[in-house]
Every structure is written in structure tokens, then in C-alpha cells.
Amino acid sequence: MTMLQSVYPLYLNNKAVQLNTDLAVTDKFTGEVAFRVAQADSATIHAGIAGAVRAAEPMARLAAYERQAVLQHCVDRFKQRFDELAYALCVEAGKPIKDAEGEVTRLIDTFRIAAEESVRMTGEVQPLDISPRARGYQGMWKRVPIGPCSFISPFNFPLNLAAHKIAPAIAVGCPFVMKPASRTPLGAIIMGEILAETNLPEGAFSILPAHREGADLFTEDERLKLLSFTGSPGVGWALKAKAGKKKVVLELGGNAAVIVDKDADLDDAVERITFGAFYQSGQSCIGVQRIIIHADIYDVLRDRLVARASTLIAGDPKDRATFIGPMISVGEATRLDGWVQDAVASGARLLCGGKRTGAMLEATLLENVGRDCAVYREEAFGPVALLSKFSDFDAALDEVNDSKFGLQAGIFTRDLFKALDAWDRLDVGGVVIGDVPSYRVDNMPYGGVKDSGLGREGIRFAMEDMTEIRNLVIRRRL
The missing domain is CATH 3.40.605.10 (Aldehyde Dehydrogenase; Chain A, domain 1)
Structure with a gap:
């Protein structure tokens, strides 16, 4: 060793x-x-x-x-x-x-x-x-x-x-x-x-x-x-x-969003969103924090994301089977756990996770989170993501932009014109099509706007x- x-x-x-x-x-x-x-x-x-x-x-x-x-x-x-x-x-x-x-x-x-x-x-x-x-x-x-x-x-x-x-x-x-x-x-x-x-x-x-x-x-x-x-x-x-x-x-920082349109490959979307939301315990400024799903596929994708999150192994980061390790400190885990509990108390539904032991916080998914909640407005910087649904693609773009941050956004769509609309309209430093906002290659121009x-x-x-x-x-x- x-x-x-x-x-x-x-x-x-x-x-x-x-x-x-x-x-x-x-x-x-x-x-x-x-x-x-x-x-x-x-x-x-x-x-x-x-x-x-x-x-x-x-x-x-x-x-x-x-x-x-x-x-x-x-x-x-x-x-x-x-x-x-x-x-x-x-x-x-x-x-x-x-x-x-x-x-x-x-x-x-x-x-x-x-x-x-x-x-x-x-x-x-x-x-x-x-x-x-x-x-x-x-x-x-x-x-x-x-x-x-x-x-x-x-x-x-x-x-x-x-x-x-x-x-x-x-x-x-x-x-x-x-x-x-x-x-x-x-x-x-x-x-x-x-x-x-x-x-x-x-x-x-x-x-x-x-x-x-x-x-x-x-x-x-x-x-x-x-x-x-x-x-x-x-x-x-x-x-x-x-x-x-x-x-x-x-x-x-950021509270990056991903849009999943109704024509998305759900098998692929589940794997990539799970990775984007929970890799390295969600401690990434472009980690997936907001998951905006078309109403036609919302229930199916929500249930599959919950099922996939429940399979992630948490524990000692030195173990090669571990996917979720500790957050950087007990204080940071306590802060985010408090945000989750505040959201639930305000009417959000806890889909999975939500338990903390020391610096370890479970992979957590929430829906119906109010936009005035800290876990929606601020940067979670931990293994927590929020689900919402849309019917109109333009409204989904508006929801992505409803943030003081603007680092990267991801769009799962096969529609070229929607992809170009997202590139034009999203007030972010980068738009990633067919993947989560958490993707970065080290020679690309990377950075954000707004806060x-x-x-x-x-x-x-x-x-x-x-x-x-x-x-x-x-x-x-x-």
C-alpha cells in the first residue's frame, strides 16, 4: 500500500x-x-x-x-x-x-x-x-x-x-x-x-x-x-x-441544471445524471444540482434515478467499490443536511437518502422543492439533487436561467434546433448537449458568468x- x-x-x-x-x-x-x-x-x-x-x-x-x-x-x-x-x-x-x-x-x-x-x-x-x-x-x-x-x-x-x-x-x-x-x-x-x-x-x-x-x-x-x-x-x-x-x-460556484427532453435515451440519462449528481460526493462546482425532466417521462425517469441512487456504495474512499465518500468536513455535511431538512419542512418530498453520519451524507434526491429554499437557490456542493418537470422547452430554459449562477448546463435532446436554442439562450459559460453539465475536458474554455x-x-x-x-x-x- x-x-x-x-x-x-x-x-x-x-x-x-x-x-x-x-x-x-x-x-x-x-x-x-x-x-x-x-x-x-x-x-x-x-x-x-x-x-x-x-x-x-x-x-x-x-x-x-x-x-x-x-x-x-x-x-x-x-x-x-x-x-x-x-x-x-x-x-x-x-x-x-x-x-x-x-x-x-x-x-x-x-x-x-x-x-x-x-x-x-x-x-x-x-x-x-x-x-x-x-x-x-x-x-x-x-x-x-x-x-x-x-x-x-x-x-x-x-x-x-x-x-x-x-x-x-x-x-x-x-x-x-x-x-x-x-x-x-x-x-x-x-x-x-x-x-x-x-x-x-x-x-x-x-x-x-x-x-x-x-x-x-x-x-x-x-x-x-x-x-x-x-x-x-x-x-x-x-x-x-x-x-x-x-x-x-x-x-x-454553481447550481448546475440538466434538462432531459422526452426524446432522451433514458438508460444513458440515468447513468450520466447519477454520475453528475453524486461523483466525488457532489463536491463539484458543475455537479448536477437541478434535474428538469419533461412531463411525459418524468415519473419513469424519477423512479429510475431513485433506484440507481440506492445502489451507490458509500464508505471508505480507499475501497475501490466506494462511489460516495465523505464530504470535506462534518461542518459542510451538517450544513447541507440542514438545507435538505428545511426543504422537506417547506413541502419538498424526499425521494431517497437524506441521512447523515458525521461527514457522510447519503445520495439524496428531492422533488417539489420551493425556489426560495437554500438548496435550490444556493450551491449545494454535496450529494443532493432536485427534480422538477416541464412541458414547454422554452420554460425549461427559463428555469435553468433562474439562478444567480451561470457555470455550465446540460441538455439531453436529439433536436438540433433545441440544442442551438439552448446555446443561444442559456446564460452560462458552457452548454453540454447529450450529457450532464459536469463534463469538462481540460483544453476547452471553462468558466462562468454571473456569480x-x-x-x-x-x-x-x-x-x-x-x-x-x-x-x-x-x-x-x-
Whole structure:
């Protein structure tokens, strides 16, 4: 069996530093301390930012092949340490081992894509002679690194969502400081260990676990040119308000909906919706929270979803048979359990689940949930989904849009025109046809609107955010 060390360092200016062992990280299933990690104080964070500032010029001077070599080294080492990374994720996040292995696969994909894109930072030659006054003028532009970046990553995908910040930064030549989630810091620490094996300029990276209050230091320093935050909407928008002049990218929450039209393949829809609602205990910002079903198939699909949910095995995430593991904490499970009970007290019908033991919450389906209930309006971020019915497709689209969030939506339909209508009308960052909103490939532009955030991730799109356009104008005397 893969074992973890008892103590891990942080990474300051490319080097492992064991300042202390102040951050205790628990096994999310047993609740016991699994390992301890060094925690950065304000002086350490300032030292990391200063190092990133010093590294800005040497990072920008790296040749494309040098940046690519660093990323390819990471790909190779992630493959070699695949089982260790998956086990660490299973322990620190409580993620079922099969889901953990899937995330390591996506980590590798993300760095591989970045390695490919690192040699494709292209610009454009632009004619400027659009009028007589510009005769003889020629324009060109290229992309240059924006400079030192600040990254704050979440607990639910501690490997791949950190990778979506780190990999494009290296691809374009931006130094960075990263604050991983305190509940799940180990994935980022292992990435730091692997990056430390490369010849990146000193100060190119610092990975600094810190208290939540430390997020202000990662946000307010004017020497940082970009803040990329993934996490809760309340925290994200508050950080944006403090960020000053720097560019801000926010990947925040959602309460994603899926529409199931009457022509859907029900066998397929049942499997995909069950996955979308309950994989990794529903702790995904694009997890299926609202299931909007055509009235003609509502009863059949409802009963089949309830039956399928009852077969899901909950328990120890280290067991390969487990589908639902613990939520990230007892507090989060208690919060969502309270929302479920409030909805039932307000007239919702509990179809299955609804029981909590510690951090474990059963796969739960509800119907007739009032739109003023917290479990409808807010982000559940746990294994709970709500069923409703529709007769008019336009009304179903309106129901999807009846949300302060707008991350992704899924549509099960075979009607091309309905699919295009959904793409036109849904106020979301992405529409997925024939599948749940929970689907993401790591090279696509991913992000949301409304309270779900600003900007897009997906390697090429993150690289654009981490660069500035620099123009060149040449005058020829004709």
C-alpha cells in the first residue's frame, strides 16, 4: 500500500523549507491527522512574492523549448508517481480512489496540453494602411508574460485545479506564488517537489500553505499582476474587491441544471445524471444540482434515478467499490443536511437518502422543492439533487436561467434546433448537449458568468490571461 510521509515542507523560491509542522491535515474518512505540513507566515509569503518579482525577467527570457522541457518533466514524473498522487488525494480530500485516479489522469493531461501550447504563443502581422495617413505603416503584435502571478486553489480538485494555474504560468513564463487549500495542500506540495527538480530560475515558484487570512497577502500586493482564484463565490468576489489594479480571474460556484427532453435515451440519462449528481460526493462546482425532466417521462425517469441512487456504495474512499465518500468536513455535511431538512419542512418530498453520519451524507434526491429554499437557490456542493418537470422547452430554459449562477448546463435532446436554442439562450459559460453539465475536458474554455466568476481556464485561454499584447509599429518611408 502507498504510504504518506508524516511531515511535508512548503516551497519557497523553488526550495523545500520546513518552517514548522503547524498545519495538520486529516484523513477525511477517519478524521485522524494523516500528516502535517509547514505553514507560511506573513514574512514567508512576502519573501515568496519578492522572489517572484526577481524571477519575472529571467522567466520571461526562457526559450519556448525550455518552458516545454519543464512541463514535460512534470508529465513524466506525475506518471511515475501516479499511485502516490492518487492515494494522497484519496486521504486528504476523501475522494473515492477511482475518482482520485481520474484526477491524476487529468493532471497529466493538463500539463501535457500546456507543454504543447508553450511553443505556440503566436502573434499576428496586421496591415495598418487603412487610410492615406497610414500609408507605409506596418503593425505586428506578440504576447508577453504579464509578470508575477498569485494563485489560490480549492479543496475539491486539489491537483487539477492547481494544475490549471501552474501549468499555463510556466507555459508563458510567469513566476507565481500559490496558496493551496489548507484542507488539501499535499497535491500542490508534491507538484512543488517535482518542479524543484527542474532548472527554473530562482523565485519562479513558491507553494505556501497558509491560513485563510493569508489570502489577503496573496491578493493585495501591487507587485502581483494577476490573481487567479478558484473557490466559493463569497470569498472570490471579496478578494476581487481588494485586488486593486491587477487582473483577476475567478472560477467560482454553481447550481448546475440538466434538462432531459422526452426524446432522451433514458438508460444513458440515468447513468450520466447519477454520475453528475453524486461523483466525488457532489463536491463539484458543475455537479448536477437541478434535474428538469419533461412531463411525459418524468415519473419513469424519477423512479429510475431513485433506484440507481440506492445502489451507490458509500464508505471508505480507499475501497475501490466506494462511489460516495465523505464530504470535506462534518461542518459542510451538517450544513447541507440542514438545507435538505428545511426543504422537506417547506413541502419538498424526499425521494431517497437524506441521512447523515458525521461527514457522510447519503445520495439524496428531492422533488417539489420551493425556489426560495437554500438548496435550490444556493450551491449545494454535496450529494443532493432536485427534480422538477416541464412541458414547454422554452420554460425549461427559463428555469435553468433562474439562478444567480451561470457555470455550465446540460441538455439531453436529439433536436438540433433545441440544442442551438439552448446555446443561444442559456446564460452560462458552457452548454453540454447529450450529457450532464459536469463534463469538462481540460483544453476547452471553462468558466462562468454571473456569480460563477470571471474569465476562462483551459490552457490556451489561461495563457491569454497570463500575457499582455505588445504592439510593434514600423514606418517605411515610401
